[in-house]
Amino acid sequence: MGLDSNTGLQLRSLIRKSGELEVSLAEVAIAEPAADEVIVRVEATPINPSDLGLLFGAGDMANAKASGTAQQPVITAPVPEAAMRAMAGRLDESMPVGNEGAGTVVKTGSSDAAKALLGKTVAMIGGAMYAQFRTMKVRDCLVLPAGATAADGASCFVNPLTSLGMVETMRREGHKALVHTAAASNLGQMLNKICIKDGVALVNIVRNAEQAALLRGIGAKYICDSTAPTFMEDLTQALVETGATLAFDAIGGGKLAGQILTCMEIAANKTAKVYSRYGSDVYKQVYIYGGLDTGPTVLNRAFGMTWGIGGWLLFPFLQKIGPADGARLRQRVVDELKTTFASHYTRVISLQETLQLQNIAIYNKRATGEKFLINPNKAG
Amino acid sequence: MGLDSNTGLQLRSLIRKSGELEVSLAEVAIAEPAADEVIVRVEATPINPSDLGLLFGAGDMANAKASGTAQQPVITAPVPEAAMRAMAGRLDESMPVGNEGAGTVVKTGSSDAAKALLGKTVAMIGGAMYAQFRTMKVRDCLVLPAGATAADGASCFVNPLTSLGMVETMRREGHKALVHTAAASNLGQMLNKICIKDGVALVNIVRNAEQAALLRGIGAKYICDSTAPTFMEDLTQALVETGATLAFDAIGGGKLAGQILTCMEIAANKTAKVYSRYGSDVYKQVYIYGGLDTGPTVLNRAFGMTWGIGGWLLFPFLQKIGPADGARLRQRVVDELKTTFASHYTRVISLQETLQLQNIAIYNKRATGEKFLINPNKAG
Numbered sequence: 069m070g071l072d073s074n075t076g077l078q079l080r081s082l083i084r085k086s087g088e089l090e091v092s093l094a095e096v097a098i099a100e101p102a103a104d105e106v107i108v109r110v111e112a113t114p115i116n117p118s119d120l121g122l123l124f125g126a127g128d129m130a131n132a133k134a135s136g137t138a139q140q141p142v143i144t145a146p147v148p149e150a151a152m153r154a155m156a157g158r159l160d161e162s163m164p165v166g167n168e169g170a171g172t173v174v175k176t177g178s179s180d181a182a183k184a185l186l187g188k189t190v191a192m193i194g195g196a197m198y199a200q201f202r203t204m205k206v207r208d209c210l211v212l213p214a215g216a217t218a219a220d221g222a223s224c225f226v227n228p229l230t231s232l233g234m235v236e237t238m239r240r241e242g243h244k245a246l247v248h249t250a251a252a253s254n255l256g257q258m259l260n261k262i263c264i265k266d267g268v269a270l271v272n273i274v275r276n277a278e279q280a281a282l283l284r285g286i287g288a289k290y291i292c293d294s295t296a297p298t299f300m301e302d303l304t305q306a307l308v309e310t311g312a313t314l315a316f317d318a319i320g321g322g323k324l325a326g327q328i329l330t331c332m333e334i335a336a337n338k339t340a341k342v343y344s345r346y347g348s349d350v351y352k353q354v355y356i357y358g359g360l361d362t363g364p365t366v367l368n369r370a371f372g373m374t375w376g377i378g379g380w381l382l383f384p385f386l387q388k389i390g391p392a393d394g395a396r397l398r399q400r401v402v403d404e405l406k407t408t409f410a411s412h413y414t415r416v417i418s419l420q421e422t423l424q425l426q427n428i429a430i431y432n433k434r435a436t437g438e439k440f441l442i443n444p445n446k447a448g
Numbered sequence: 449m450g451l452d453s454n455t456g457l458q459l460r461s462l463i464r465k466s467g468e469l470e471v472s473l474a475e476v477a478i479a480e481p482a483a484d485e486v487i488v489r490v491e492a493t494p495i496n497p498s499d500l501g502l503l504f505g506a507g508d509m510a511n512a513k514a515s516g517t518a519q520q521p522v523i524t525a526p527v528p529e530a531a532m533r534a535m536a537g538r539l540d541e542s543m544p545v546g547n548e549g550a551g552t553v554v555k556t557g558s559s560d561a562a563k564a565l566l567g568k569t570v571a572m573i574g575g576a577m578y579a580q581f582r583t584m585k586v587r588d589c590l591v592l593p594a595g596a597t598a599a600d601g602a603s604c605f606v607n608p609l610t611s612l613g614m615v616e617t618m619r620r621e622g623h624k625a626l627v628h629t630a631a632a633s634n635l636g637q638m639l640n641k642i643c644i645k646d647g648v649a650l651v652n653i654v655r656n657a658e659q660a661a662l663l664r665g666i667g668a669k670y671i672c673d674s675t676a677p678t679f680m681e682d683l684t685q686a687l688v689e690t691g692a693t694l695a696f697d698a699i700g701g702g703k704l705a706g707q708i709l710t711c712m713e714i715a716a717n718k719t720a721k722v723y724s725r726y727g728s729d730v731y732k733q734v735y736i737y738g739g740l741d742t743g744p745t746v747l748n749r750a751f752g753m754t755w756g757i758g759g760w761l762l763f764p765f766l767q768k769i770g771p772a773d774g775a776r777l778r779q780r781v782v783d784e785l786k787t788t789f790a791s792h793y794t795r796v797i798s799l800q801e802t803l804q805l806q807n808i809a810i811y812n813k814r815a816t817g818e819k820f821l822i823n824p825n826k827a828g
Contacts, residue, residue: 121725122725125725154750156717157717157720157723157724158723158725161723163723320749321749326744337536337537340537343537343538343541343543344537345501345502345538346761349764356749356753357753359749362749364706364746364747364748364749365746365747365749366744366745366746366747367744367745367746367747368744369700369701369736369739369742369744369745370534372759373736373737373759373760373761374759374761374764375758375759376756376757376758376759377756377757377758378755378756378757378758379752379753379754379755379756380753381726381753381754384729384754
């Protein structure tokens with residue numbers, strides 16, 4: 069154990085004022101750990117949809133080009149002018165990427181708490197995980213249980229806490245069941261496992277029969293295919309049966325969020341006693357937490373006046389519930405790491421392979437069923 | 449004083465299962481007042497946008513026809529098949545119309561509180577005001593101050609409490625300034641008077657230069673014309689100056705709600721210290737409280753993840769704040785009836801004139817500056 073070098077590779081994303089995206093591997097100094105810090109050799113870090121936004125920004129990846137060396141490849145891509153305004157905050161700033169990861173503690177600071185972590189496999193969140201080494205505060209490391217590998221713990225935070233956060237939000241905001249879109253995703257599968265375990269009714273909206281079959285295979289009860297001609301009726305029926313009035317939408321664009329509210333309203337009116345020109349008084353909420361469809365959200369507002377749509381993000385949610393409740397959710401993730409919160413990856417790639425055009429073409433599709441894991445210490 | 453008859457005319461709106469709207473004047477019995485009730489001769493009741501939805505439903509008024517007699521005219525119109533689903537809750541049910549009004553107490557129940565109202569001019573809310581007489585609970589009557597006519601008090605509730613409710617919502621939800629659309633409306637003018645009096649910054653969004661001039665004339669400071677080529681820049685600048693992060697939108701359809709959020713996000717990012725791929729952490733809210741544009745709401749979501757859009761209605765708001773705070777708002781309306789909350793009408797019409805096609809063509813346009821008052825006891 070220990071460090072052979074005082075530098076390591078770190079993936080960087082840069083958008084220049086000139087309108088060019090550049091993704092590269094920089095050789096960066098490994099910061100010496102302070103007393104309460106450790107250096108972790110990163111061995112597993114997933115490519116989540118939430119990482120892709122920072123990784124490629126508004127770059128037009130269909131026109132990306134590869135250059136550089138085998139050990140330090142470089143990807144460049146044009147950024148369409150119309151999209152540059154949204155990039156204003158990050159121009160000419162080389163940014164590290166990677167929300168979460170796991171690895172082995174190879175060097176520690178002088179405190180007892182830090183020393184106790186030497187050799188341990190830990191999970192981390194905090195950005196800059198697409199790197200060979202990451203210096204972390206002890207308190208931001210989650211020690212994995214015995215027998216768990218870095219790959220087991222690589223996706224310990226974002227998807228597990230997001231799916232737990234959805235159920236927690238449902239309870240806190242007074243709803244009794246959930247709707248979820250892009251429901252066959254890694255996150256969607258976790259959410260099904262949580263809901264089955266906790267006895268929460270969950271309506272899964274998918275986009276094809278394969279996704280429906282996948283969810284049926286893990287025990288999902290309510291599955292609606294948005295491409296079926298009977299989708300609106302199917303969804304309404306599931307909402308009547310479950311009483312779900314809260315949806316989490318990973319898609320964002322198009323008509324789906326509005327369709328969910330419309331079906332919730334129809335379901336609510338099936339039990340309404342008197343006509344109100346303003347629609348039912350049942351509060352209906354859709355939280356958009358992703359943008360698989362980056363097109364506009366189109367709401368026909370055929371769902372009365374008692375509704376809300378908004379953005380939902382994990383970190384503001386965790387801030388809102390506070391550290392004690394956050395720790396309770398994290399502990400559940402550790403306790404059920406190999407069951408409820410197990411992630412499955414289709415490929416493990418090196419940092420260099422992360423910057424190969426044929427790999428980008430696959431993992432940047434954000435397709436259900438395709439999930440890549442980066443091992444930054446795998447040979448390129 | 450007293451009642452010459454035990455019946456009176458009441459406006460009714462009916463949508464038949466066959467897909468036909470019928471608006472007519474029914475001769476209905478005047479209910480004898482219970483001990484705690486009074487009979488009010490309705491002398492002034494406004495046509496608010498919120499009444500038009502119930503009055504004509506989804507009827508195609510461009511193809512409306514007149515029939516009946518001079519004293520009891522009848523209007524019929526086809527309801528397009530596509531709109532019939534939204535009407536399901538009211539089919540074949542003849543519905544009275546008219547949210548609010550004012551008039552003279554002409555007969556009372558036996559309680560002292562009821563007797564004390566005899567001859568008084570009172571304002572009322574509760575529906576069925578497009579009628580010659582209305583039996584009301586004493587506690588639902590608001591006695592107007594000496595010198596105030598029924599016309600002065602006819603719009604005592606909906607617009608005054610809605611505009612006060614906007615400012616109250618701003619305070620309760622932690623915002624410091626407001627945005628309002630269709631801002632030259634009767635309600636918008638009231639909101640300007642409240643905000644000027646209370647020192648709240650208000651950004652007014654209007655659709656033409658006349659509306660801008662009207663608001664400037666009553667002292668509005670921030671006015672943005674959504675048809676100006678510089679609209680987005682103008683709005684952003686007003687948002688930077690005011691710090692407004694809450695908007696009330698009467699329009700509903702189209703891109704405006706999303707444009708407001710986009711400009712709020714740009715304004716918030718002008719003061720942001722670090723780049724976040726999820727956008728600013730400043731919470732931005734648009735409440736849709738009307739539907740002047742019944743087309744879909746289109747959100748391009750170029751405003752980060754910290755935002756919300758929802759429906760806003762007066763009655764749920766009043767329920768939420770409770771009776772004590774509701775009474776405080778109502779008292780302010782009475783205190784400032786002839787100043788802040790003065791309404792202006794372009795015409796006073798009878799019940800019969802309400803059912804004349806040439807009048808419907810005017811008041812159903814919901815045009816800023818056109819506001820009709822019905823006097824159900826005016827000769828037809």
